[in-house]
Amino acid sequence: MTETTTFESAEQRILQLFLEKEALLNEEASDFLRNNREQSMAVFQRLGIPSRKVENYKYTDLTKIFAQERYNRAFHPTSFEFDMQEVFTCDVPEFDTHILFHVNGWYFEQNKTDLFPKGTIIKSMKRALKENTDLVEKYYGKQADAANDPLASLNGAFAQDGVFIYIPDHVVIEKPIQIINLLRSEEDLYVTQRNLVIVGKNAQIKLMFCDHTLAVHSYIANYLTEVFLGEDSVADVYGIQNQHNGTAYFNGLYVHQERNSQLITNTISLHGGITRNHLQVDLQGEHANASLFGLTLTDKDQHSDIFTSIVHGQPGCHSNQIFKNVLDDNSTGVFTGRIHVMPGAKKTEAYQRNNSVLMTKAAKMNTKPQLVIDNDDVKCSHGATVGQINEEALFYLQTRGINEKEARLMLMFAFAHEVLTNIRVEQLRQSIDRLVNKRLRGEVSRCHDCKLECIR
Amino acid sequence: MLIIKDLHASVEGKEILRGINLTINAGEVHAIMGPNGSGKSTLANVLAGNTNYEVTKGEVTFNGKDLLSMTADVRAKEGLFLSFQYPVEIPGVSMINFLKTAVNESRKYHQLKELSAGDFLKVMREKKEMVQIDSQLTNRSVNEGFSGGEKKKNEIFQMAMLEPKLAILDETDSGLDIDALRIVANGVNLLKRAENATIVVTHYQRLLDYIVPDFVHVLYKGQIVKSAGKELVLELEEKGYDWIKKELGE
Numbered sequence: 058m059t060e061t062t063t064f065e066s067a068e069q070r071i072l073q074l075f076l077e078k079e080a081l082l083n084e085e086a087s088d089f090l091r092n093n094r095e096q097s098m099a100v101f102q103r104l105g106i107p108s109r110k111v112e113n114y115k116y117t118d119l120t121k122i123f124a125q126e127r128y129n130r131a132f133h134p135t136s137f138e139f140d141m142q143e144v145f146t147c148d149v150p151e152f153d154t155h156i157l158f159h160v161n162g163w164y165f166e167q168n169k170t171d172l173f174p175k176g177t178i179i180k181s182m183k184r185a186l187k188e189n190t191d192l193v194e195k196y197y198g199k200q201a202d203a204a205n206d207p208l209a210s211l212n213g214a215f216a217q218d219g220v221f222i223y224i225p226d227h228v229v230i231e232k233p234i235q236i237i238n239l240l241r242s243e244e245d246l247y248v249t250q251r252n253l254v255i256v257g258k259n260a261q262i263k264l265m266f267c268d269h270t271l272a273v274h275s276y277i278a279n280y281l282t283e284v285f286l287g288e289d290s291v292a293d294v295y296g297i298q299n300q301h302n303g304t305a306y307f308n309g310l311y312v313h314q315e316r317n318s319q320l321i322t323n324t325i326s327l328h329g330g331i332t333r334n335h336l337q338v339d340l341q342g343e344h345a346n347a348s349l350f351g352l353t354l355t356d357k358d359q360h361s362d363i364f365t366s367i368v369h370g371q372p373g374c375h376s377n378q379i380f381k382n383v384l385d386d387n388s389t390g391v392f393t394g395r396i397h398v399m400p401g402a403k404k405t406e407a408y409q410r411n412n413s414v415l416m417t418k419a420a421k422m423n424t425k426p427q428l429v430i431d432n433d434d435v436k437c438s439h440g441a442t443v444g445q446i447n448e449e450a451l452f453y454l455q456t457r458g459i460n461e462k463e464a465r466l467m468l469m470f471a472f473a474h475e476v477l478t479n480i481r482v483e484q485l486r487q488s489i490d491r492l493v494n495k496r497l498r499g500e501v502s503r504c505h506d507c508k509l510e511c512i513r
Numbered sequence: 514m515l516i517i518k519d520l521h522a523s524v525e526g527k528e529i530l531r532g533i534n535l536t537i538n539a540g541e542v543h544a545i546m547g548p549n550g551s552g553k554s555t556l557a558n559v560l561a562g563n564t565n566y567e568v569t570k571g572e573v574t575f576n577g578k579d580l581l582s583m584t585a586d587v588r589a590k591e592g593l594f595l596s597f598q599y600p601v602e603i604p605g606v607s608m609i610n611f612l613k614t615a616v617n618e619s620r621k622y623h624q625l626k627e628l629s630a631g632d633f634l635k636v637m638r639e640k641k642e643m644v645q646i647d648s649q650l651t652n653r654s655v656n657e658g659f660s661g662g663e664k665k666k667n668e669i670f671q672m673a674m675l676e677p678k679l680a681i682l683d684e685t686d687s688g689l690d691i692d693a694l695r696i697v698a699n700g701v702n703l704l705k706r707a708e709n710a711t712i713v714v715t716h717y718q719r720l721l722d723y724i725v726p727d728f729v730h731v732l733y734k735g736q737i738v739k740s741a742g743k744e745l746v747l748e749l750e751e752k753g754y755d756w757i758k759k760e761l762g763e
Contacts, residue, residue, distance in 0.1 A: 453601040453655075456561050457615040457671060458589035458622070467614070471605025471654075 067123040068105050072098070074130070075214055081132060082217060089194050090186055097202070097213025104207040113206070116391040116423045117333055117362040122305050128247040128277060132217070134163035135241065154235035154265065161240060162250035162278075163218045176225035179234075182251055185221035192223060196255055200283045200311035204337060204366075208307045212281040216251035219282075222264075226257035226287065233263040233293075233482055240278060240304070241271040252282040256290040256318075263293040263482060268300060268308070275303040283311045286318035288342065293481055294322045297489065298329050302359065305331040316342030316371075323480055324351035324380075325489060326361055327496050333362040340367065340374040340402075351380040352476040354496050355388035355420075362391040365409075369402040369435075376406070381476050382413040383469055383497070384420035395427040398435050405435040413443045414472055469497050514539050514710050515560075515580075515679055520571035522559045528569070529555040531735035537679070542711045544721055544746065547732035548754045553714045554598060556732070557683040561595035562588045576678065589615075590622040592678030592709075596668040596685050603655040608667075611655050612637065612674055619675065640673040644700035662693035669700040676704075681712045686720035698723030718750045731757055 065073075075082075075098055083091050106123045107114035155172065157179070158165035164181030173179055178189065186193055201209045220236060240248060256262050270276060278300075286292055292312075300306055306329050312320060324334050338347045353361045367376045382390045392411040413422040426439040446468050454464035473493055480486035520533040529552045537543055547553050559566045560573065562585030573580040575591060583591065603611070616636075617627040628636065641648060646666045656664050665685055672680055682701065686694055701711065701724050713724055721729075721743070729745040730737045731754070739745070739757060749757075 447601075447603075449601045450603045452563055452585060453597065453603065454606075454611070454615075455585035456589055456595050456597075457611070457675065458586050458619045459611075459614055460586045460618065461584065463614065463618070464586075467606050467611070468603070471603065474605045 067120070068102060071123075071211070072102060078130075078132060082215065085187060087186065087190055087193075089190065089197075093198050093202070094214055094216075097198075097210045100202075100205065100210035101207060101214055104205070104210060107207050111207075113364060113393065116389075117331070117360065119207075122277065122331065126245075126247065126277060128245045128275070129242075130215070131161040131163065131242075131246055131248045134166075134218070135160045154233045155230075157220055157234065157236045159218075159220065159236065159238045159250060161242060161246060162238075162248040162280075164220055173230065174228050177228060177230070178221065178223035180221055182219040182221045182253065183217060185253070189221065189223070192255060193221075193253070196283065196285050197253055198283070200285075200313050200337070200339065201281055201309065204311065206309070206335065208279060208333070208335065209281055209309050209311075212249055212251060212279050212309065215249040215279075216281070217249065219251040219253070219280075221252070222254045222262070224256045224260040224262050227259045228257065229261040230263070233265050233485070235265045235267060237267045237269065238278075238280065239269050239271050240276045240300070242274055243272075245275040247277045248279070250278070250280045252280075254282065254284045254292075256284070256286050256292055258287040259289040260287065261291040263295075265295040265482075265485065266297070268296070268298045268306065270300040270304055273301070273303070276300070277305045277307075279307045281309040281311070284313070284320075286312065286314045286320060286345075288315045289317045290315070291319045292321075294320070295480060295482070295485065296322070296324045296334075297492075298326045298332065300329045302328075302330040302357065304329055307333045307335075309335040310337070312338045312347070314338065314340050314342060314345040314347060316344060318342065318345045320345075320347040321479065321481065322347075322349045323476065324349075324353075324363070325476075325493075326351070326353040326355075327492060328354075329359060329361070331360045333364065335364045337366045338368070338376070339370060340376065341370045343371045344373045344375075345371070346375045348376070348479065349378045349380075350476045350479045352473050352493065353380070353382045353390060354473075354493070355382070355390060356385035357388060358386070359388045360390070361388075362393075364391075364393045364395075366395040367397070367407065369396070369398040369405045369407060372401065372403040372405070374402065374405055376408070378409040379476060379479075380411045381473060382411075382422055383416065383473060384413060384422060385416040387417075387419045389420070390422045392422075392424045392441070393427065394425070394439065395429070396437065396439070397429045398431055398437070400431045403432060403434040405432075405437070407435065407437045409439040411441045412472070414469065415443065415445055416469075466494075466497055470494055473497070514576055516574045518572050520556075520559070520573060521569045522555060522566050523569055524555065524566050529566075529735055530559065533571070533732075533735070533737060535730065535737060537710050537712065539678075539710055540707045541728065542705075542713065542724060542726045544713045544715065544726035544729045544743075545732055546715060546729060546746070546749060549716065551732045552735040553716075553732050554683055557595055557681045557712075557714050560588075560681060561585060561593065586618070587622075589675070589677075590619045594672050594675055594677030594680045596665075596672060596680065596682045598684040598687060600656050600659075600664040600668055602657045602659075604657045606655050608651045608653060608655055609637075612651075612671065615671075616674055637674065640670060643703055644670045644673050645696050646670045661688040662690060665689055665693065665697055666700075669697050669704075673700065673704055678709045679712070680704075680709070681714065683714045684716065685713070686715055686717060694720065695723060718746045721746050733757060733761070
């Protein structure tokens with residue numbers, strides 16, 4: 058009796074799957090999308106799953122995650138026999154938002170979108186790919202494809218759905234749009250989600266992405282969002298991740314900014330297994346302004362990798378980055394911050410800071426600023442600190458009758474707080490303050506009221 | 514109130530305190546003076562529970578309880594207060610949240626009801642007036658960006674809020690201009706009660722013009738080498754510390 062074992066690589070396996078499912082993926086797809094998908098797959102095959110030899114992935118080994126996974130793919134929308142609002146209620150009191158659900162990467166068709174101003178388009182990506190071909194062909198993939206990133210190309214190859222948002226010129230959406238991405242299944246699952254947000258001239262939007270797991274199974278989530286900001290537009294993009302330890306979460310945010318546009322992002326990672334946030338901003342109009350903030354709290358064996366890349370392509374642009382990490386137990390963290398100031402981008406101001414606190418000797422942080430400055434009329438700074446809780450401050454608090462545990466929490470919270478002050482939606486800021494506090498206390502900080510018990 | 518018996522303490526293996534004996538009763542003000550490096554600040558820190566100092570011998574009882582077995586926060590809740598020579602800046606921790614936590618932790622310890630936000634603010638206003646601290650300072654982070662004088666006033670303000678039984682003022686006069694010194698001393702005097710006591714640790718006599726001690730001790734090479742009434746302050750001012758060294762045969 059002979060036994061044959063085939064040693065196929067993860068890339069081969071993914072290609073095989075792609076070829077098997079290509080017809081399904083391209084169901085009703087335009088030539089544009091077919092083309093984009095094929096090209097994405099070709100790029101992915103060329104780049105492969107990044108090992109630690111790839112500079113941008115030096116501290117996050119994806120080959121391990123992909124080598125073993127035989128997860129099912131969410132090629133079809135999950136069907137529901139229950140009321141979404143009843144299963145999941147975001148627990149932010151009086152927090153008035155437009156809520157859009159996704160389940161396993163698929164836009165929830167019962168999402169209500171009738172309250173938006175005239176001309177605004179909010180719909181599933183799948184429908185937009187068919188119905189809004191002019192916008193799609195102008196913007197889809199334009200930011201992400203240029204990045205030549207393996208996860209972005211993998212997303213492009215398998216993308217089927219997500220949310221499509223178009224805000225016409227001069228329209229201000231005052232209420233935040235809350236995009237709640239749920240992972241829920243009866244088995245381990247691989248999920249792809251693709252979002253496209255187009256903000257017109259002088260238009261304004263506040264987006265809040267909430268990423269949750271609602272079942273105990275293991276997940277790989279490959280999410281990608283492209284955002285185009287027209288002249289004088291303003292966008293806030295908040296992200297809150299609260300997923301269990303069995304989740305590998307890859308989240309790409311690719312932003313293109315025109316003249317005078319203003320961007321604030323705040324990436325808050327409360328809980329997750331293996332997390333990679335890829336934030337890329339192209340400042341391609343004069344006086345565009347981008348502020349990127351982030352707070353990552355890790356414990357146990359969690360791993361978080363934040364990769365930022367800001368390109369100053371035009372004169373007079375301003376960018377500022379503050380990312381903070383609190384690492385407990387054996388958890389590990391990475392921050393890579395790239396700033397590229399192009400030759401013509403005079404009067405650039407670009408600042409970057411990463412501060413980390415290690416709560417244990419076993420916790421580890423790798424931080425790496427990368428500044429490429431190709432002209433001499435710039436103000437640039439970067440700084441990184443990795444340290445422990447300030448023992449003197451700890452003693453000071455204790456001498457006032459505050460016990461050590463509480464004093465440590467106060468200091469950790471104080472450390473984290475700087476990032477949170479930059480959230481411009483007051484109710485959201487208060488709510489996140491509370492969540493971070495609970496999380497630092499080791500209490501399960503569920504930010505939603507959910508009937509399904511799945512925290513592990 | 515406080516009984517120190519043969520207290521020895523070292524830091525990084527080096528012995529700093531070499532057999533301190535001292536008894537402090539309610540209502541008394543004790544001054545501990547001495548040249549630089551004699552162990553004054555070490556004594557203050559050891560009593561407050563700083564774990565950077567290792568007690569190698571001796572015992573301390575505080576209101577009948579074993580002080581050395583208590584953690585720093587329990588010592589504070591039991592009524593011991595240290596005014597720091599160098600108060601620590603704590604960015605991000607607001608004065609109000611800090612004080613409210615401190616006051617209520619202590620109240621919980623003594624099985625008292627926590628103060629409501631309204632009551633707390635009322636108490637805070639009263640104490641602020643008492644110690645003449647700038648109203649704006651309590652809207653900031655703990656000591657962050659405070660001037661030297663503001664930091665010391667803030668220590669006395671915290672003391673007023675916590676109402677300790679025994680206050681140890683570690684070099685509270687260092688770096689203070691004379692106006693700030695008067696305000697700080699005045700605050701300490703206003704807080705004086707028949708049932709509490711104060712230890713003033715200082716290198717100079719000036720603070721003692723304002724906070725008049727009942728007893729004065731000279732600390733030298735980790736031991737109390739001389740104890741007397743307040744007249745000793747004047748003697749030290751006139752002659753410096755050298756005559757004590759001579760008396761000791763050095």
